[in-house]
Amino acid sequence: MSTDTPTLDTVEMLKMTGQQAVSAALFQAMEEDPKVLVFGEDVADREGGGVMGTTKGLSTKFGDLRVRSTPIAEQSIMGAAIGAAMAGYKPVAEIMLMNFITVAMDMIVNHAAKLRFMSGGQSQVPLVIRTLTGAGWQTAGQHSDHYEGWFAHTAGIKVVAPSCPADYKGLLLSAIQDPDPVLFIENSQTMFVPGEIAANQGPIPLGKARLVQEGKDITLITYSGMVANTTAAAAELAKAGISAEVIDLRTVSPWDKDAVLASVEKTGRAVVVTEAGRYFGPSAEIAATIQETLFGKLKAPVRRLGGPYCAVPFAKVLEDAYLVQSADVVAAAKGILG
Amino acid sequence: MSTDTPTLDTVEMLKMTGQQAVSAALFQAMEEDPKVLVFGEDVADREGGGVMGTTKGLSTKFGDLRVRSTPIAEQSIMGAAIGAAMAGYKPVAEIMLMNFITVAMDMIVNHAAKLRFMSGGQSQVPLVIRTLTGAGWQTAGQHSDHYEGWFAHTAGIKVVAPSCPADYKGLLLSAIQDPDPVLFIENSQTMFVPGEIAANQGPIPLGKARLVQEGKDITLITYSGMVANTTAAAAELAKAGISAEVIDLRTVSPWDKDAVLASVEKTGRAVVVTEAGRYFGPSAEIAATIQETLFGKLKAPVRRLGGPYCAVPFAKVLEDAYLVQSADVVAAAKGILG
Amino acid sequence: MQLNSEAMPEQGVFQRGNMSQSNQAGNAATPDSAAQLDIFRRMLRIERNDDATRAQIRRGRITAPYYSARGQEVIPSTLSNLLTNDDKICTIYRGIHDMVAKDMPLRPLWAEICGRVDGTCKGKGGPMHLTHPETGVMVTTGIVGSSMPIANGFGWASLLNGDKNVTIAYFGDGASNIGAFHEALNLASVWKLPVIFVCANNGFAEHTRYENGTSVDFIAKRAIGYGMPGFTVDGNDPFDMYAHAHAAIERARAGEGPTLLECKTFRFMGHVFGDADGYMTKEEKEAAIAADPLPAFRQKLIDTGIATEAQLAELQVKLEAEVQDAIDFAFACDYPDVAELRRDVFAEEIPA
C-alpha cells in the first residue's frame, strides 16, 4: 500500500479532473500500444467524443477503425470486445452507465470472465469495461447503482474503482495492459472533481490500496465515491481527538487484504463504507474477512455503512439520505469507539 | 424458526421429489387462484411440459392461455411477467437455468425489483421466477452457477432456495401469493431427491429458517444444495462428540436473522456453507452480521465455506473439488472448535 | 424438411408513404373535426407543459436531467385521441409528452418532477419513472428498449381478461437496435398480442445519427422479420398518424395482433436539456424547426374552419392556467420523509 503520488519536487504536478485523467490515460494507452481500441455509444468525434466528452479527440487522432461509436446494443458491444480481445486487441469498451450493464451480463459473466478458465488457458480476454455510475445527480433508480459487488462475486474479472485523478489515470493504464478483463468504475461524484496529478503519472498496480491518511484508533476502509465523505469524517473525528486511518481500496476485486488487515490489526477497529448497497454487498466480504482473520484482536465489531435496502430515490432529500454522509461515518466510528 | 413438518400422526405423509413438490404447488396454486400463470421455454404439454417435465399436465388442465411456452427470449419472458403482474396476474416464469438469467438482468433488477418503489407504491409486481441450477451434472461453466447473492444484494426482490420436498412445495405456494417478486431457486442436487411431505402441505412463510437439527457446540448455517452435505457433516461431528445445530435458511433474502443470531448466541460458533462462490457471496453477509451483532459473545471467528474463485469446472474430479463436501464442513467445524 | 405450411406464421408487411394522402389501404380512417381539435389540444398541452418545464429548469427550480420531446407532439396526441384510460402505455425517459397526451393530470406530474411527496410516485421515481395507472401510464423506463417486453405483459393480460384494451410501447429509433426490441416484437407476433410498437424516429440516438447505428433504411421494414405489419408514417402529420394508429388499434382490438409504427419526427431540443447539438447540422435543425407541426396544424384548423383563432387562443389560456396551477401546486408540496426509503420496497414496510 502506498500513496503512489510522486513526492520529488522535480515532478511537474498538474490539476485535472478524473475525467481528464481518464482521457489522458486513453490517449497515452492508444499512443503506446496500437492494439488498444476504444468503443461504445457516441464515443467517436462525429458523435461529440462521448455524451460527457470523455473520449473527445481519440477518433480524430487514432482513426475511425480503432475508435468506434456503436449502436445502442450493450450485448453487441461486449461481444465485440470479447472477440477482439481474444484476437489480440485490447478493447476499452464503454457502457455508458452501470445500470445498462444489466443487458450485457451474459457476455461479461458467462463469457469474458470465464473464457480463459473454460478454455484451459487458451483464450485470453484482456478487455476493459469503463462505466460511470453513482447517486447524486437525481437520475433515480435506473441510472445510479453501484453493482460492483456482483462482479467481485464473479470469478475471472477484476473490479477497479478509483477516487482521484491520479488513480483514474494510473489504474486505467494498468487495467488496459492487464491480461484479464477489468471492470473500471467511474463515479459521478469523483469523476468531475479536479485534483493533483503528476504530469507523467504512469500505471498504478491493480490490487493495491492507497493509504489516504494514517491513524491509530480506527481504520476506515472505502473506495470510489465514498472516499471524500470518509476523509471528511476522519477530519471531523480528529477534532474529537480520534485518529482515523483511511484506506482507499482502489481495486475492489482482488482487494488488498494485506493492507487492510495490517491496518486493522494496528487500530483494532474498522468501519467499511461503500456507496453500494450495504446488504449482501462488497462491505460484507471485507467485514467477514477481517473478523475471520483478526478474531480476538479486534476491539469492536466491524461496522458497515452503505446504501439502504431500496432503489436509489429521486427526490434530493431522499437521495441525500440514501447516500452515506460523513456524519454517518463519524457516528459509526464514535459508536464503536464507545 | 420451525421445522414446519406437521407432526400429528393423523397427517398423511407422502414420498415425493422436490420436482414433484414443485409440480404439486403449481397445480394447487393454479387451481386455487385463476390469476396464477405459468410460462417459460417448453413449459406447455405440446412441448412435453418442460424439458424436465416439471410443468407437465398444467397446460392441459388450465389451458394454453394460462400456461404458455415461449420463444427463447428471457428478456421477453421477464418483461411479459412484469406487465402481467402489474395488470393483476401472478405469473410464475421459468428461466430454464440460472445462468440464463444473465440475459434478463435488466428486466429483473431495473424493473421487477424497483417498480413498486419507483412508482411510490402504485405498481406491484407479484411474480415468481423459477430457475434451476447447481453443479454436479458436469454441465460446466455456463450451466451450474448459484448467483443468488446478486439478487440478495438487489433491493426489492426476495430470494428463496428450498432444499427438501416439503419446502419446495410450501415455499413455492407462499412465493406465488407474495405481493412482491420472488426468485425461486431449484437446485439440481436436491430437486430430484425423494423425501417426506405431508399430503396437504400448505404454504410455508418466506423469511423463516428451518431448524434441521438442534445442537449446542456450533451452528452450521446453510441452504439449498448444501443442506445435505452439511447435515451429513453434523452426523460426522456427532461421532466425534460435537453437537452441531444445523439451520436451513430456506430464504436467502430477507434471511432469518433472528433464528441465526439466537442459535449462534447459544453455541458461540458458526460456519456458513453455500454452493455459491465464497468470495463476496451470500455467506459474507451472514458472517458480517453475526460478528457485528454478537461481538464478544463468539468463541471463534465465523467461518465461511463456498465455491472457490473460479468458474464451475467440467471434469468430475474438478467439479467435486469445486463443491463444498461434508468433509470440508467437518474440517472447518473442528478447526474452530480448536 | 418442409415446415407445416398451415401452421406458418403470418406474412409480415412493410409499407411506406402517407396513408391519408394515398389512401393505400383503401379505407384509411380520417379524424373528424372533433378529433382534430382534440389532437391539437393534446399537442398544445404537451408544448405548453414542455415550455414551462424548460423555463423552470432555466430558473434552477428543477435540477434533474430533462429530455424534451418538443417537435414530437403529433405522435402521442393522435394515438391518445384513439385510446381510453383503460388502454395502457409503457414509455421512456423522453415520454412526458406521451403522458400529457394521455391526459395524465399535471399536478401529480409536476409534484413528481419536483421531487415532492404529492408527486404521483411520492417523489421517489422522478421524471424518468412517472407512473399514473388511472390514465394508463403504467411504466416509464430509463433503460433503452425496456418498454417493449413489459408492454407485452399488459397485452397478455388483456387476452386473459378478454378485454379489448390495447397497450402502446413507445420507444425511439436507437432502441430499435437493442435486443429487447427483437424479443418483444417476436413474442408479440407469435402470441398475437394487442400491443402497438410505436417508434418515434427522430433521426438520432443521443448523438448518433440514425444511419450510423441502424442497418436498415426504414425501421418498419423489420416488421417483415416478425410476420407483422409495419408502416413508416409521417409522425408530424396528424392525418397520416391517425390513419395508421386507427388501423393498428382496430387490428389489436380485433385480436389480430401487433403492429409496428415507425413515426418520422424530430426533437428540437437535442437529447437532453442543455445539449449543444454539435452532432447535427444547423441547417437540418433549422429545417426541422421550420416544419414544426404544431403551428402548422394550428393554422390548418383555422384554415379549414374547424376552430377560430379566438377559440384556439382561449384553449391556450386554459392550458397555460392548468400548467401554472400544477407548478404552483408542486412547489407548495412537501418533500418526502426519509422514512419513504423503507416504504414501497416491498408491500410490507421495511422495519426501521
Add this chain to the structure above:
Amino acid sequence: MQLNSEAMPEQGVFQRGNMSQSNQAGNAATPDSAAQLDIFRRMLRIERNDDATRAQIRRGRITAPYYSARGQEVIPSTLSNLLTNDDKICTIYRGIHDMVAKDMPLRPLWAEICGRVDGTCKGKGGPMHLTHPETGVMVTTGIVGSSMPIANGFGWASLLNGDKNVTIAYFGDGASNIGAFHEALNLASVWKLPVIFVCANNGFAEHTRYENGTSVDFIAKRAIGYGMPGFTVDGNDPFDMYAHAHAAIERARAGEGPTLLECKTFRFMGHVFGDADGYMTKEEKEAAIAADPLPAFRQKLIDTGIATEAQLAELQVKLEAEVQDAIDFAFACDYPDVAELRRDVFAEEIPA
C-alpha cells in the same frame, strides 16, 4: 425530415430456393470433384465421431449431456471446405460437428469431453466449451445466441488486421429469437464485418417447433431488417450449401459485409442424448431420416464417378481408426489436478 439518402444503409435481400439448381445468382459456384470428396470426408468424419460418442455414452464412459448433430453434417462440412485455419468459428453446445468439420484434431477433443488434462481445455470446459485456436475454433458457448456478438469481435479484428479472414457464427433456429441475434446482425451490418451468420434451422428449439417460437416463415427474411443479404438454403444439399457459402465468404473477404444463411436441416437424435422426441411426430422424424444427406451424398459421389465404393470404404476405415485412436488416447489420459481450479482464472495463478 428526410434522412440523408447517400448515407443510407444498404438494402437487405431475402432469397429462397436452391441456388445450385436454379442458379439464381447467375454465377453460383459449384464444388469440383475434389471439393465434393472433401465435403463428404468431413461429413463422414462428423458422423463416425458422433456415432462413437453415442456408443461411449451408452457404455457409461461419458457422463456429460451430449447434443448430437447427426443429420446436420452438410452445413459445416461445406463451409469448412471453403475455410482455412485462419478463418474462425464461434459455435454452440451442438457444435462438435462444426469443429470436426473444421478438422480440429480428435485427440484433444476426446480427451476434453472425457474430462482429462490432455483435453484441449485441460478438462475444464468440456463438450459445451471446446476451444481449439489452431484450427480456428475460438468459442463454444452454452448460452443460446451468444456465439454471434462474439463473432463480430473477430470480424472487427480482421478489419483492423487488414487480413481477409472470415468468422462464422453458428447458431440454431431458436437462437434467432433472442436479443443477441438482433444486436449482432445489426452491428455486423453497420460495421460491414466479415462475419457469416449460419443458422442451422433444424425445425426445433429444444421441444418447441419452429413456428411456435418464431414469428417469420423464413429466418433469412430477417436479413431485410439489417440491410444484408439473407438466404434460405437447403442445408442438406452440399451443392446449394456450397453456392451460398461461397458467395457469402467471397463477399466477406471482399470487405462487403455479413450474410445471413438459414440452412434447413434436421437433427435425428432429438435435443439431447436420451431425448424421447415426444414433441415431434414419428412420421416427420422417419421422413427426415429417410432423407439422410450422408448416404445420399455418398451414393451421388459413386454415381457421378467422383469416388468408388472401395475408396469411400477405405476413407471410412481411416476415419474410424482416427476416432478410435482418439478414444484410446482420451481414456489413457490423466485427470486434471485440483490445483487447476486456481489456474487460468487469471493469467497469474491464484495463490493456494
